[in-house]
Amino acid sequence: MGLDVGVIGVGMIGQEHVRRLDGGPGGSRVVAVADADAERAATVAAQLPAAKALPSGEELIASDAVDAVVVTSWGPTHEPYVLAAVAAGKPVFCEKPLAPTQEACRRIVAAEVAAGRRLVQVGFNRRYDPAHRALKRAVDDGAIGAPLLVHCAHRNASVPPHYTRDMSIADTAIHEIDEMRWLLGTEIAAVRVLTPRRSSRGGALQDPLLVLFEMADGVLVDVEVSVNVHYGYEIRCEVSGETGTVELAEPAPVTIRREGTVAGLVPGDWRERFALSYDVELREWVDAVAGGRPPQGPSAWDGHVAQVVSDAALQSLHTGSRVAVELPEQPALYR
Structure with a gap:
């Protein structure tokens, strides 16, 4: 059908x-x-x-x-x-x-x-990316023992003129908000946003940002959000556990060695990096429906929680303080 x-x-x-x-x-x-x-x-x-x-x-x-x-x-x-x-x-x-x-x-x-x-x-769509799914399998299977720390980076080559400081959280880091809940299987308990030295390439933006998540089970997550790196689009994630580490592999399809250098290709934007994940995402949705x-x-509950955490992160961005994340009770429909 x-x-x-x-x-x-x-x-x-x-x-x-x-x-x-x-x-x-x-x-x-x-x-x-x-x-x-x-x-x-x-x-x-x-x-x-x-x-x-x-x-x-x-x-x-x-x-x-x-x-x-x-x-x-x-x-x-x-x-x-x-x-x-x-x-x-x-x-x-x-x-x-x-x-x-x-x-x-x-x-x-x-x-x-x-x-x-x-x-x-x-x-x-991160949940449908083959590399992220392999990362989660390694964590869930205990390949590195209990997770302790997670290090992430979300880097854009550039952003359009209408992009604002708040969008660094609400439009960009919101992907890591959902990703960490899914990857670690627990909620984000608190968040703090730090503002490093501002890049001269960011115009009026506060760029980059460092977002710190405290997970409910004690895992700490740091996320670099940089939206004017110019060299391309890059997503990184490494989980450090009790017995080892696991990280996303480089997405470059080839490695070039010449003239005393080693280089790989960097995706130009999200469409190139996550093309396969969009394919899988829509295929699985259509198959179910x-x-x-x-x-x-x-x-919808995941969407709601992501917004609650995003708002807490925005509060921290504006105040510089650590903000606890307070979630209502999860309805039985989503358990």
């Missing part, structure tokens, strides 16, 4: 998902698109054999032709679209953030709990 998908928001990430979903995993196809830019929606729809451009996301969700919904629009629009999909009983894949405020995330969680079944998956099963990926 195939899956007929509607996509709301067909900018860069939306078009990446459309490309993977149309004629992709499990016989999925894109049958409807909607975007605030109606001309862009029409252009994307015209390139697909079965898609129509609809005037609004609400109309797309209500369409009988749409079995499931993908939301890749601007963050503040996520809440109404996800709530409408839940009310319609349609599975919905929502790119991060689930919503830009804790209150909005709580409303989505409450709506899904009231519906009595999981319909929402959040697009934290088309098979009548609830999505097994990051849940």
Whole structure:
């Protein structure tokens, strides 16, 4: 059985998902698109054999032709679209953030709990990256003993002009927030953000940042967030345990030795580094939804927790203080 998908928001990430979903995993196809830019929606729809451009996301969700919904629009629009999909009983894949405020995330969680079944998956794609999955298997299998410390780096070559200091947390480090909860299987108990010497390449940004997480079981995590390194896009993670260490391998496909140097290629951006993880993420989502099963990926609860931790980190960024993370009780639906 195939899956007929509607996509709301067909900018860069939306078009990446459309490309993977149309004629992709499990016989999925894109049958409807909607975007605030109606001309862009029409252009994307015209390139697909079965898609129509609809005037609004609400109309797309209500369409009988749409079995499931993908939301890749601007963050503040996520809440109404996800709530409408839940009310319609349609599975919905929502790119991060689930919503830009804790209150909005709580409303989505409450709506899904009231519906009595999981319909929402959040697009934290690190969980689908083969290298990250291998890293987690090593940790879970006890290959290095109990984890003690984790060292991470999230480096962007550059960021667009609209990028703000807060986005270093809310848009960039939020990936590590979800990753650490998933990798270590425990919650983040407290966070502190330190501001090193500012890079002259960062303009008005405070760049880089050092984010420190205290996990509930005592593991300490440090995350370097640098968004103007210029040389490329790089994600690093090393876990130090009682009996050894495990780290992500270099993503360079080749090593070049010449003229007395050794060099490798660095991915240009997230699309190059995580291309395979997006393939796996959407394939597993389609397989579950088309098979009548609830999505097994990051849940609305995970999206909510990520926002709570992100807000705590932003508070620390602005005050310089250590901030405890206070989570409400997890609903039984997500246990």
